[in-house]
Structure formats: structure tokens, C-alpha cells
Amino acid sequence: MTEQNAPEMAENEYDVAAIQEKWLPVWDELRPFDSGKAGDTRPKKYVLDMFPYPSGDLHMGHAEAYALGDVISRYWVQKGFNVMHPIGWDSFGLPAENAAIKRGLDPKGWTYDNIAQQKSSMRRYACSFDWDRVLVTSDPIYYRWNQWLFLEFYNKGLAYRKNSNVNWCPSCQTVLANEQVVQGLCERCDSVVTKKALTQWYFKVTDYADRLLDDLDTLEGNWPSKVLSMQRNWIGRSHGADVQFEIEGRTEPVTVFTTRPDTLFGATFMVVAADSALAAELAADSNPEVQKAFTNYLEMVKQSNDIERLATDRPKTGVDLGRFAINPVNGEKLPIWASDYVLADYGHGAIMAVPAHDQRDFEFAKAMNLPIRTVVDVKDEAGISIDPATGDAPTTAAGTLINSGPLNGLGKLEAIDKIATILEADGKGNKTKNFRLRDWLISRQRYWGTPIPIIHCNNCGEVPVPADQLPVLLPSAEGLDLKPKGTSPLGGATDWVNVDCPKCGIPAKRDTDTMDTFVDSSWYFLRFLSPNSTEVAFPVGEAKAWAPVDQYVGGVTHAILHLLYARFVTKVLHDLGYLDFEEPFTRLLNQGMVLMGGSAMSKSRGNLVALSEQLDEHGVDAVRLTMSFAGPPEEDIDWADVSPAGSAKFLARAWRAANDVKSAPGLSPVGGNAELRKATHSFLRDFGPLIENFKFNVGVAKIMELVNALRKAIDGAAGGADPAVREAAETVAKALSLFAPYTAEDMWQKLGHQPGVALAKLAEADLSLLVESSIVAIAQVDGKVRDKFEVPVDITEDALRELALASDAVKKAIGDKEVANVIVRAPKLVNIATK
């Protein structure tokens, strides 16, 4: 190498680090992704990535999510849309608080340091965010509106306080929503969740259960079916009937819910949830031995946790309460038992037990030696009636009703209808439905969250903080004991807690709980419309123009937590007149996880891959491209299986091709190398639909294909000056800008253009270039290819049939078999079926 050609070498070298340095400041100037410019007439589109929790720097999971979200967002920008693609931080929550306790710091400092770091990483990662629309949920300007939301719910009767047995994490020392208990463990820290009787705040999500379930149908096709089925499972609607049983020695009847009212004649006992008020009352009015046995049993039940309860092979336990219920259809006396297999907070906390036709009731009857009466005749494979009373299992299938008075001879559905009619006529019951979904417990006994804007007054009770006194600012953490102790740390901020009642003026106290952070994230997508407004949570008019979110991108881990809550809050805001739509996210893409060596990355497993190291080693573009190219976006990526180095190699190859273009910009491609033009325009035809259908990996493969064709043309007959070469190279640069913005921008400059490849539209495919005059037709015999011939594209069916039948190879394959049928699909195929 001589000194003279050294600078030229640098010019022809793909230098990842230099390119990254070069373009960031240019883009800062150019701001191609602003969405709030006045007079912007482009059609609007709202693309949203789930916002991160600032628990440290960005990791590989973020890198995947934001790479994929960026492909979609940049695609629509390139198509000429005014795309709103904002970002923010879900910055309240336990990790900040725990980290702060560990280090003796204010959670605020830890949180905002992490936000700054993530923000800088996102800029380097070249995310196409609109940096004018940023929100941070722990900013008072945000959580003031969180408090507004709470009060809207409160005033509508959708936020309320009640005392009940709640999920309690002994490690986090706070309550958990049902959705935050996974397999009996705390979602956050994996501690075994226990139950505790506490007064807590709830959002009445159950009021919306039907709509939350039914409206999932409107998302069909636009949301992953997996998420739809998870939500359906979670809401868990079952249809059945309420039936009222008189209780001996009690004025009020007890109502039970059953999905099998047809089996009412087979009820042989009743079971009430051991931990319910009803059980305690029935026991209290019973004889002393029962009282004692019940107290002992209840003690045992309280000590068991969800893990034990979930064990399916757990033997049935219970206590006979010495009381009796009267079967409303036949007047039979049914003994009442208390057991923990009946849940206090589902249905009415009491069931009618039909051991012949329910697995759990059957097990209980066997354990307690209670009678079993068959009322549904179910036949086995041999056609012989099965009798659970003498067998070892209940029958749960449909069958003909027996031993059931007026229901005898009916099938299941007819029997259900008839018994419902009978019960309704007597005022003893009615058809109804029940949900697995419970109300959303939103209060937390922790510091780092939105204070609940309620004041408790001895005179007035719960008093909402007046709007003009919002926000209720979180008191400084200084001097507060943040360590979890079961009551909110805010209770220690005496000056803050003690206030005068806004209604009557006497000394009162603030509510010291904070809100579940899922409240913060349940409506944040609306706040991006005016992240800095001090007047409104979000402007109703802007919401009409931008919302709902056209495309939401995020992990499947939020399938039932965040996505269900956001749907619920949207429906409430709709009903309050703030929104004209009922579903927040029109289209949803769930990206998979990034694994390493077959399992999720974790420090303890020792398979953590640091994003920053990957970026340093391969460059931003190569990492982003690898995320898109690895496979379908919803599948997990095993980092051990993919090749960021290969991606970098490809990017360099594409970049070099642009460097080899020897014509001036603005050159018409007409008359250029025909083969390359064909490759370019078949790419242009295929690319858009692939991206719109999330087939990013295939889209990248198509770009690679085009780069290969481009290389061949440059090195071959066409040469670097051919107009088709320029056309192909510009197409590559534009398409590549969705995946590898730095490389694409640099290519764009090499091709002689001003910065801003992100805004350069891809050309429409010229389909006339793709018209072929002839095509290779195949001739099959019994589905196997036997011959091929080149035919005109407009060949008639008859002509193609003749051609195929005349082929020697076809004749040989037919042999002496008789031709049964000849299928012709001109011009591509003939299939000859023999007998």
C-alpha cells in the first residue's frame, strides 16, 4: 500500500463506528420523525412500542422490541404518513424502591439516572422516536393525571375500598393484584404469596367483564390469537344458574351458583368456603363441638398458601357444620359442610354438591362418606350405563336425566332450560353467569408510586382531593423509612399525612397507599398526545385525530396484565365521554424473547449477553438487522443461533455496492440492464406486503437477494454506470433504512443525495417490466413431475394438455395404466391422474 492511495482506501472502507458518529448530529438537525408540525397534511398513524421500566441500561430484549417497532414506524414514515412514534418511561415501581433501600438512596435519583442512560442508548440505537413527545410516569406532571383518572373512576363508582382476604407478598410486604400472582408466586420476587385480610382500593373491572370478553372478537385477526385466548381464559365467563336454598334455622336463604342446574336433583350436600363470613356464621350458630372443629379447621386453612391449594392431588378436607339446607326442588335436607375447595370470592362462596357428576364433589363425598346419587344416565363405550355411585369416578358428560322428577328423559340443555323455568316460577333461582376475573386491587403499601388522592375524615369519611389541589405530591423520601413493613412508608411523613378535611375543615389524614404502577401504564398512550399539558390528561380532539394506537408492539408477558387493564380503562374513558373508541390498540405485534443457549438470559444462569458489548463489536445496524432477520418476530431468538457478524458482512456488501455506482443522481432507469431492473421491480412488488404482514425476516432476505443481483450487474456486463444499477442501489438504500439506518443513510450520501433517506419513498413497482412472454410448464403424472416445457404464458388449456400428453416422459410414466383424469392449470401445470 502506498501513501497516495491510503485516503482512497478509507473512502472505500465500511467503517461502522465512523458512520455512527457521523449521522447522529445530522439527524438531530433534520428531525425526520417529528409528528407535531403545524400544517402537516400527511395522513396520521400512531405506532407505539411498550415503554420501558428504567431498571438499568437497555438490554437485548429492548434491542429486539425497538428494532422491530422501528421497522414498522419507519416503514409508514417512508410511505408518506405522519407517524407518531413516542417513547416514555414507566418509572414508578418496586425495583427503584428496592434498589434505593439497598443502597440507602432516594428512588428518584436511581430512576432518573437510569432514564438518562436509556435515553442516550436509544439515541445511539437510532430509534425513530419523536423526542418532543416524552413522558415519565414518576413526574408530577404525569401522575397528577393519574390522580385525576383515579378520581374519575371514584366519582363513577368504579373505585372503591373493601376489606377482604387479599394476596400478600411477605417479601415485598405489599398486596398484589390477582394478575400479579403467577402459579402462587409473586410475579416480582417469586416469594410464596399468602392471604391477608386488609382494606384495599379496587377498580371495578368486573363491571366490564362482558365487554372485555365480547370485544375481543373485534380484535380477531389484528391481535395474536394467543393473546386473545389468554384474555378469554383469564376473564373466564361461565354460564349457569343461581339457585336459592333455604337454611334450617336461618331467615335468609343461601344462593349458590352452578353451571349444571340440570343436576339439581343429584345434590346430596352443600359446601361453603371455609374462609367465608357465611361459614363462620353457620358454625357460630351450631353446637359447641362444631364451633371448635370449625375454628381448628379454619386455622389450618389460613396457614396453607396458594402453592398448596394449587396441588391437584391434594386430598379433600372439611368440617360438617351440623346445619342443613333444603333442596328447593324436592325439599330434601342437605348437610352443610365447610371446605377450602370452595372459594370465598367466586360465585357466592357456596355450592350445591353433586358428587355423581362433578370430580371435586365426588372426591369430597368419598372422603367424607357422603351419599352419591346418579341423575344423568351416561353410557360407556359398550353402551352400558355408568353408575358413579358404585364406580370410582363421576360422569361429567351429557346424558339423559334420571331420578330427577320433571326432568326425567330430557337431555342436558333441555333440562337446564326446564329447571330454570321451574326455579324462576317459584322465585328460587334464575339463569346467570359468573366470571373468573376479579376486581383489580390497585393500592400498594409502598413509597415509589402515585399517592391515592383521598383524604379520610372522621366526619365525612372518604373525601376526594379537590381538583385544584392536585397533584398530591409524593413527599420527599428523606427521613422516611422505606423498608417494607406492611404499612405504607408514606404514613411516616407526618406533615404530609395530616391535612384539614377539604369538606368540613377538621383535622383529617391522607390515604397513605400508592397506586399499582399498572394504573400508570393503563392510559399512558393517551398522554403522548400532550405529554406536557397542565390543563388536561389528554386533549379530546387530538385523541380523535390520533388514537387509538394503530400499531402496538411489545412482549407477550403483558398479555393479561397491562393489555387487559388498558382495554378496561379505555372503555371507562369512552363511557365517560372522553374517547370515541373502545379498544386502545387496533393492531398488536408481540415479539418473542431473546434467549441465549436455549434459555432466558439471566445473571444467575450466567448466560447474559450485554447489548452494549454487541453494539461495540458489531455496530448498531448489524444488531438491529440481526433482530429483524433472525426469524418471524413473534418467535424467540436464540442469540447463539444467529450471526450479527454475518449481518455486518452483508451491510458492508450493500454499502460497497452503493460505492460502486458510477452514475449521477437523477438518472432515469429506463433502458438500463433489463435483468437487474426486473430484480428491482419484483423486489418493489414484494417488499411492502412483507413488512405490513410482519415478515421482516423475509423482507431482509429480499434485500439480500437484490444486493446479490446488484453486485452481479456491477461486476458483469452492466457495469457501475448502468442506470439500472443506480435504480437498484437506491432501492436497497431506502429499503435498508428500515433495518440499518446508519448504513442506509451513508449509502444514500454515497449515491449523491442530501441526508434523509428515511423520508425517501420507495418507487412503485413497474409491473410491465415483470411480464414474461414464456413460462416453464410442468407435466405431472399422479402428482409427480415427469416433464417440463417452455410455453407461451397465454397458452390455451387444450394446447397445454396436448403438449403434455405428447411428451415421451409422460407417456412412459403412464405406461399401460388408464388415464382417469387430466387436470390443466394453464400455463403452469398439467396433472394426469391414472386409475
Add this chain to the structure above:
RNA sequence: GCCUCCAUAGCCCAAUGGCAGAGGCAGACGACUUAAAAUCGUCAAAGUGUGGGUUCGAGUCCCACUGGAGGCACCA
């Protein structure tokens, strides 16, 4: 126990019911080089987890099974 989803070259993955291969990784060979790297090029490699069925024709649709991933679960 109930409900989803997945299975294609050594690996990651393509394939409107119509010739199993678009693309990549790894591999072999060649060109360039004193040599290597880089680059450019050429090649090899599976009959689609198993067994049935529908069809003129099945990787694709249906059923069963095996293996893997996920959700719900004492919810009456």
C-alpha cells in the same frame, strides 16, 4: 385435567393446495494474495417429527400420536 401454538438441509429460516429453497450461518472448492484475512465466485446438503385421511395433487387442509413452548386450573 382443559385450551393455544410449534416441528422443513448440520444450524437459523423461506415456500397464494401445484417443480421442497428465497435468504443467511457453518462447510467444501476455486479466483485474487508470497501467504493469510477480507473480497468475488462455484458447489454440496433435507423429501418436510410419526401414522392415517381428504384431494388429480398435501410441507400446507382434517384426525390421531410423539416431542417442545405457552396459557388456565379445587372457578362449582
